[in-house]
Structures are given as C-alpha cells and as structure tokens.
Amino acid sequence: MTSTLPEAAAPEVRAAVAQLPAYVAGKSAQSALTAALASNESHFTPLPSVVDTIAAEGGRIHRYPSMGAVEAREAIAGHFGVSADEVAAGPGSSGVLQQIISAVCSHGDEVVYAWRSFEAYPILVEVAGAVSVPVPLLADEHHDLTAMAAAITERTRLVILCSPNNPTGVSISAEALEEFLQSVPPRVLVVLDEAYIEFQRGPGVDSLDFYRRYPNLCILRTFSKAYGLAGLRIGYAIARPEIAEGLRRTAVPFGVNRMAQAAAVASLAAEDEILERTEAVAQERTRVIGALRGLGWDVPDSQANFYWLRPRTSCACNFLTRWPRPTSWHAATRWTACASPWPMPPLMTACWQSWQTAGGSCLGRAPPSEHLHGNTR
Ligand SMILES: Cc1ncc(COP(=O)(O)O)c(C=O)c1O
Numbered sequence: 001m002t003s004t005l006p007e008a009a010a011p012e013v014r015a016a017v018a019q020l021p022a023y024v025a026g027k028s029a030q031s032a033l034t035a036a037l038a039s040n041e042s043h044f045t046p047l048p049s050v051v052d053t054i055a056a057e058g059g060r061i062h063r064y065p066s067m068g069a070v071e072a073r074e075a076i077a078g079h080f081g082v083s084a085d086e087v088a089a090g091p092g093s094s095g096v097l098q099q100i101i102s103a104v105c106s107h108g109d110e111v112v113y114a115w116r117s118f119e120a121y122p123i124l125v126e127v128a129g130a131v132s133v134p135v136p137l138l139a140d141e142h143h144d145l146t147a148m149a150a151a152i153t154e155r156t157r158l159v160i161l162c163s164p165n166n167p168t169g170v171s172i173s174a175e176a177l178e179e180f181l182q183s184v185p186p187r188v189l190v191v192l193d194e195a196y197i198e199f200q201r202g203p204g205v206d207s208l209d210f211y212r213r214y215p216n217l218c219i220l221r222t223f224s225k226a227y228g229l230a231g232l233r234i235g236y237a238i239a240r241p242e243i244a245e246g247l248r249r250t251a252v253p254f255g256v257n258r259m260a261q262a263a264a265v266a267s268l269a270a271e272d273e274i275l276e277r278t279e280a281v282a283q284e285r286t287r288v289i290g291a292l293r294g295l296g297w298d299v300p301d302s303q304a305n306f307y308w309l310r311p312r313t314s315c316a317c318n319f320l321t322r323w324p325r326p327t328s329w330h331a332a333t334r335w336t337a338c339a340s341p342w343p344m345p346p347l348m349t350a351c352w353q354s355w356q357t358a359g360g361s362c363l364g365r366a367p368p369s370e371h372l373h374g375n376t377r
Contacts, residue, residue: 016126040166040196040306042228044277046263053266054232057259065258068248069234072261076236079268080208086238088247089264091255093195093222093235094120096247097160098128100218100237103246104157104189105130112151113160114143116167118193121160131155141168141300141308145180152188159184162193164200169302174205181214189243191218195235196304198226198278199285204303208238215240223260225305226278227267234260281305 012018029036035043046054066072069089077084090096097120105111107129113121115134125132133156135148143161152159161180163172172180177192184190192207207219222235234256237247267274289299289307298310 041230046228047270050263050266053262054259057262064254069256072264075265075268085241088244089236089256091233093220096235096237099247099250101128102250109157110155111158117162118166141170149183159190164196164303168308169304170300171303186216193220195222199305200303201282232260234264
C-alpha cells in the first residue's frame with residue numbers, strides 16, 4: 001500500500017544506514033522437493049530433550065529472562081573450562097558480534113575481515129559507524145592472512161577471522177593462525193568466528209589453546225548451526241573478562257530470551273547426540289564433495305555443513321545458467337551433485353541469498369562471481 005503520510009520534513013536515517021543494501025531473506029522452500037538451505041541451518045530438528053526444555057520454559061515467559069544469561073554462561077564456561085566472567089551471550093552470534101563492534105570500535109575505526117565471508121560483517125561494521133577493510137580471499141579460497149596483517153593500521157581495532165569460512169567452508173590452519181596472531185599488535189582484538197566449528201573434522205585449530213595464549217583473541221560461537229537452535233537466537237563469545245564485560249554492557253537488556261537460555265544449557269548436556277549429527281553431516285560432505293570432484297568440479301575442502309562451487313568451465317556455466325527461475329538452481333545443483341535423476345540424494349542447493357548479495361541473477365546469465373554455494377544434508 002502506498003503511504004498517505006504528508007511529505008513534509010521528516011526524520012531521516014543516517015546516511016550510512018540508508019546506503020546499506022536492503023536485507024534479502026533466503027528463499028523459502030517451494031515444494032517438498034526443495035529445501036531452503038541459504039542460511040546453513042541444521043536440517044535436523046532440535047533434540048527431543050531440548051524441545052521439552054523449551055516447552056517447559058514457555059510457561060514462564062511472563063517473567064524476564066536472566067539479564068546476563070547467567071545459567072547459560074555458566075554452562076558454556078563449564079563446558080570449555082573457562083570462568084563465566086569470560087563468557088558473553090547474545091541473540092545469535094551476529095548479535096554478539098554487534099556487541100563486540102560497539103564495545104571496541106568508535107566512529108571511523110577500522111575492522112579488517114576476509115571477503116567473501118559472512119554477509120553480516122560489512123553491515124554490522126557500517127551500522128556501528130566503523131570502516132570496513134575487506135581483504136580478498138586467496139585464489140584457493142583461504143584467508144589471505146599476510147594481506148590481512150598488512151591491512152592493519154593505527155585505526156584498526158578489530159580483525160574478524162571466519163573458520164570454517166562462510167561461504168567457502170575453508171578452515172584456517174593452526175600454523176597459519178599462530179603466525180597471524182604473532183604479527184597482530186596486541187591492542188587489536190581478533191575475533192575468531194567459529195559458527196561451523198562443530199562440523200570440523202581432522203586437524204583444526206584448538207581455539208581454546210590459542211585463546212589462553214593470546215589475550216587479544218576472542219572466540220565467537222553459536223547454537224544456531226550444529227545445535228539446531230537458529231530460531232531461538234543464542235550465540236556467545238569467550239574473551240578476557242574485561243572484554244567479555246564490555247560485551248555484556250553493550251548488549252540489549254534481556255536480549256537472550258528464557259527459552260534460548262534454557263535450550264542452550266540443555267543442548268550442551270546432549271553433546272553426544274550433537275556429535276552424532278555433525279558426524280553424519282561430515283560424512284555426507286565427504287561423499288558429496290568427492291562426487292562433485294569426480295564430475296570435474298573444483299570444490300575447496302569444506303569443514304562446514306555447506307560447500308562452495310566455482311564453475312570454471314563454460315559447460316558448467318551454460319548448464320547452470322539456462323534454468324529459467326531461481327528455484328531451478330536447487331534442481332540444477334542437486335542433479336549435478338549426484339549425477340543421477342533428480343530428486344535422488346544428496347540434497348544441494350544454490351545459496352540464493354549470497355548470490356543475490358553478490359549482485360548475481362539466475363535469469364539467464366552467469367553471476368559475476370561465478371560462484372555457487374551448496375549445502376550438504
Ligand atoms: C560465519 C557465521 N557467523 C555467524 C553467523 C550468525 O549466526 P547466528 O547469528 O544465528 O548465531 C552465521 C550465520 O549464517 C555465519 O555464517
């Protein structure tokens with residue numbers, strides 16, 4: 001409906017906000033044969049024990065939740081062998097990241113991050129009035145940590161590393177992280193966003209060990225992905241007590257609701273079941289990526305619950321771009337993955353949201369970045 005309000009002088013949003021791209025929600029599933037995977041959610045429903053906890057807590061929502069998410073923080077602290085003072089929770093790890101940026105960045109301060117990476121980084125940085133310093137990924141999709149270290153200036157207050165990286169699925173190695181942290185001035189906070197860490201297999205980074213050795217490292221994690229609580233919104237940071245306290249101070253009051261807090265505690269208690277689920281995803285990931293490589297696709301090693309396709313051959317691009325509607329990407333990638341008549345498993349999908357943000361279009365032309373982002377389930 002068109003607005004009927006008079007056009008007289010009216011309050012305006014800040015220029016930085018007006019210039020932000022409008023949020024484009026991931027497409028929802030259009031039939032039983034497609035699945036909405038744009039946000040890398042878990043395809044597993046929450047654990048039954050967690051659902052029971054949420055239902056019980058639902059009967060108490062006439063009361064505000066614990067302001068500092070005390071029980072959840074204590075459970076997280078116990079799980080990782082740190083103190084609750086070193087934990088800050090928020091409405092999803094994106095909410096926690098917003099708290100981090102408000103806590104450490106003043107207007108005009110710089111935030112260095114790899115690009116492409118999680119779509120929310122530039123938005124959160126710019127909303128805070130800070131300045132984004134995106135550093136392109138290397139050709140093999142790894143973070144260019146040398147270039148990121150070189151991008152640090154007097155104005156840099158924060159560096160965000162994403163491992164496994166969204167959308168490429170590629171992880172940072174322990175050696176590379178060690179070298180990077182040694183080169184970062186201790187006054188710069190380094191956030192290691194490990195939203196998908198539960199899907200990591202094989203040698204990875206023991207981030208708790210790094211955290212104990214590097215006071216300027218902050219670990220950022222979420223219950224949204226492996227734990228299947230995306231709809232409840234709870235994430236957390238582990239950081240030095242004075243930093244964690246700063247994050248709690250910049251939080252929206254009562255920002256983590258009662259059900260989310262209780263579900264987080266219950267989820268940590270069900271670690272074995274979570275491990276079983278992540279293991280199933282990791283095994284399917286190995287199978288799907290192997291099948292794709294067998295078909296000639298260039299797929300970087302993914303340690304997440306999705307993988308990144310870079311169509312290099314004109315044949316692949318032609319195949320993928322001749323489908324008339326965005327939803328057809330689901331069929332296209334699914335067909336490509338299993339080399340068998342759709343809808344045989346495994347399920348894959350193009351990441352429509354990332355695609356659109358990259359300025360791509362499915363309507364008969366290759367997207368500029370020539371990337372596809374698929375999920376395994
Ligand atoms: C790398 C990364 N970090 C953080 C998030 C935010 O997750 P949430 O706010 O649900 O915790 C996401 C979500 O897609 C992500 O991909």
